[in-house]
Amino acid sequence: MSHLRVIDAERCVGCQLCMFACHRRFGKGGLGKSAIFVRSRGGMSRGFTVVVCRACKEPPCAAVCPVDALRVRKEGGVILQPHKCIGCGNCKEACTLGAVFWDEEENKPVICIHCGYCAQYCPHGVIALVKEE
Amino acid sequence: MLNHDPLQRVLYIDLTRRSFRIEHRPDLFERYLGGAGVASALLLEECPEGADPLEPENPIIFAVGPLVGLFPMASKTVAMFKSPHTGNLGESHAGGRSAVSIRMAGYGAIVIKGASDIPVYLTIFNDKVQFHDGRALWGMRSDFAARATREKESGSGMRTIMRIGLAGERLVSYACVITETYRHFGRLGLGAVFGSKKLKAIVISGKSSLPVVDRKTYKKAYNDIFQQLLTKPSLKKYHDLGTSLNILPLNKICALPTRNLQKACFEQAEEISGEHLAENYLGRRIACTHCPIACIHLAALREPYKDEPYFYKTTFISYDYELIYALGTMLGIGNSRGLMYLLNEVEILGLDAISTGVVLAWVTEAFQKGLITEKETMGLKPAWGDYETYVEIMKKIVLQPNEFYQAVAKGAEYASELYGGKEFALAFGKNEMPGYHTGYGGHLTFLTGARHSHLDSAGYSFDQKFLGKEVPPPEDYANHLFAEESYRQIISSLVICFFARGVYNYPTIERLLKIAGFDFSEESLKGLGEEILKQKYRFKFREGFSLDQLRIPKRILETISPHGRLQEEFIRKAIAAYKRLLS
Incomplete structure (x- = not known):
């Protein structure tokens, strides 16, 4: 199984190409539906933090979903079943890492599915899709 | 353009009445694309003829373009205003997070008019535009003001924070606006226009999706551009060393202005x-949003505190070619730590680094020649290489405690009118000289470029094609620079970083614009580039600019360039040819 991993956030230059890539999966430009997030650690001189789902085996986000819209994958992490989701936002609150993002247009969470598309666009070796046993 | 593209929305803000409105202006974007094209059209609409740059009637215009948020390195914001420094066209570009933030907030352009009675800062979060009490930030260093705003407001990671330092508040005519700490609307005094409106900072943020004509074509085109950007050797150099990679090559050919261009090479380069x-x-x-290159280089300067052993502070200071020239070689600073003190101070105060360095160089030479004395400088003795004194002078330029510093706060052209030394006041169209004494092309760009910036038509690059060879006739210079400046209007209307221009050629632009819903042929793009350049010049002529009366500082004719001694007659002929091309 493969997971998206942050290899070395110190190499991050804050270009956010990963965020654009994640959004572009849907064939659109912009940032509103990205499941990965890069922000400065309080001013750019301090470097950047990459926030993304780390594929918990027992994900708090799924535990608090009142309608079981987040299916837990056996390799860790969750898959959103949009038809079930009622947009309550409990999952967003529950994620300790802040890795559940919100699609304002759809009023539903956006969570990394560990496809690795973003990693193909990181020129600086910050993130990678890693095969794990 | 596509029906739902938020690019067509223009946000008009009135600081006097603390009100705003949003207008749909597809007419502007369909005709001029965005950036420089749209901003210059808005400037002609919004800026009354003969307006005082520091009065409420002067508009501040920000514009981005259709490729922002869609393609990499479409990452710049164009600012236009009437310049308090030259009294004419003010245009300045900056990257950081600014362009993507404006586009994601749902706008193609923002127009700010009026003036507040008390200091304010603005937040623009999509359609929510708010005016906030800025009194607690007034008088604050640019970096501290940013920190306070960053901690108070939301939007981390997705926002731009534009702000001014004390220089802008005190209306120094070459004060800059800083965005994301290390990028600047540097030239022509946007900071003073902010200051005159009592506008300390603007925070802009939003989350949007952008439509495209065809999803598959979009993804394919993106990959193509991305690969080209990653494999271009010229871009790799900007990643490795940044623009400062040019210091040694330009010094080697003796084109690097040194000690107020008394020489063109520096022994401590x-x-x-x-x-x-x-x-x-x-x-x-670090990188601007959506740029794979990351050309912004930060030096970590570790300094001991003098009052306590083993107690240090580490400051991150950005450096670029132009800053090393203006605050380094021009001032005879061969000490890298000394240079960094100057870079840091210019950042804190919010001054344009190029103008500041050139002004300090004029001050030094005027002092040496006895045109000014310690009476004017209030006891300070400017001398090449003495960075500590330069820091003190910079602070005084901002505070303006006497008539001399008030004059110097208006630039080298103005100060030399009062105190003499015009022959070595290195200003072109009243804007201080960028760091290239490469030959005719460089200086012709400073003279004829619509914003008197080296980036207008990059004549310094044209010059270097003829090293060791005979130079072409003046008309050829004019033709080349006119074509280059016209092409660059398209690049800066799409707000693509100039570093990426090798990838974004006319056919590529035509193809990418189709994906964004714009139909422009290569021919029509060429015509549009000229039209936008002429539009900018229409504003310049309206406000009294004249190519015939341009002052050519004698110093550039005295100091040997890589093409030998430059002749005034040659320059005048080329300017006359440029004028014919504009009409």
Whole structure:
């Protein structure tokens, strides 16, 4: 199984190409539906933090979903079943890492599915899709 | 353009009445694309003829373009205003997070008019535009003001924070606006226009999706551009060393203005070169949003506190070619730490680094020649290489405690009118000189470029094609620079970083614009570039600019360039040819 991993956030230059890539999966430009997030650690001189789902085996986000819209994958992490989701936002609150993002247009969470598309666009070796046993 | 593209929305803000409105202006974007094209059209609409740049009637216009948020390195914002420095066209570009933030907030352009009675800062979060009490930020260093705003407001990671330092508040005519700490609307005094409106900062943020004509074509085109950007050797150089990679090559050909261009090579260039700074100080690289290159280089300067042993502070200071020239070689600073003190101070105060360095160089030479004395400088003795004194002078330029500093706060042209020394006041169209004494092309760009910036038509690059060869006739210079400046209007209307221009050629632009819903042929793009350039010049002529009366500082004719001694007659002929092309 493969997971998206942050290899070395110190190499991050804050270009956010990963965020654009994640959004572009849907064939659109912009940032509103990205499941990965890069922000400065309080001013750019301090470097950047990459926030993304780390594929918990027992994900708090799924535990608090009142309608079981987040299916837990056996390799860790969750898959959103949009038809079930009622947009309550409990999952967003529950994620300790802040890795559940919100699609304002759809009023539903956006969570990394560990496809690795973003990693193909990181020129600086910050993130990678890693095969794990 | 596509029906739902938020690009067509223009946000009009009135600081006097603390009100705003949003207008749909597809007419502007369909005709001029965005950036420089749209901003110059808005400037002609919004800025009354003969307006005082520091009065409420002067508009501040920000514009982005259709490719922002869709393609990499479409990452710049164009600012236009009437310049308090030249009294004419004010245009300045900056990257950071600014362009993507404006586009994601749902706008193609923002127009700010009026003036507040008390200091304010603005937040623009999509359709929510708010005016906030800025009194607690007034008088604050640019970096501290940013920190306070960053901690108070939301939008981390997705926002731009534009702000001014004390220089803008005190209306120094070459004060800059800083965005994301290390990028600047540097030239022509946007900071003073902010200051005159009592506008300390603007925070802009939003989350949007952008439509495209065809999803598959979009993804394919993106990959194509991305690969080209990653494999271009010229871009790799900007990642490795940044723009400061140019210090040594330009010094080698003796085109690097030194000590107010008394010479064009610097004996200590090695010490302040990109290579030296990278090896000894480089602490981090950062990128503008959506740029894979990351050309912004930050030096980590570790300094001991003088009052306590083993107690240090580390400051991150951005450096670029133009800054090393203006605050380094022009001032005879061969000490890299000394250079960094100057870079840091210019950042804190919010001054344009190029103008500041050139002004300080004029002050030094005027002092040496006895045109000014310690009476004017209030006891300070400017001398080449003495960075500590330069820091003190900079502070005085901002505070303006006497008539001399009030004059110097208006630039080298103005100060030399009062105190003499015009022949070595290195200003072109009243804007201080960028760092290239490469030959005719460089200086012709400073003279004829609509914003008197080296980037207008990059004549310094044209010059270097003829090293060791005979130069072409003046008309050829004019033709080349006119075509280049016209092409660059398209690039800066799409707000693509000039570093990426090798990838974004006319056919590529035509193809990418189709994906964004714009139909422009290569021919029509060429015509549009000229039209936008002429539009900018229409504003310049309206406000009294004249190519015939341009002052050519004698110093550039005295100091040997890589093409030998430059002749005034040649320059005048080329300017006359440029004028014919504009009509």
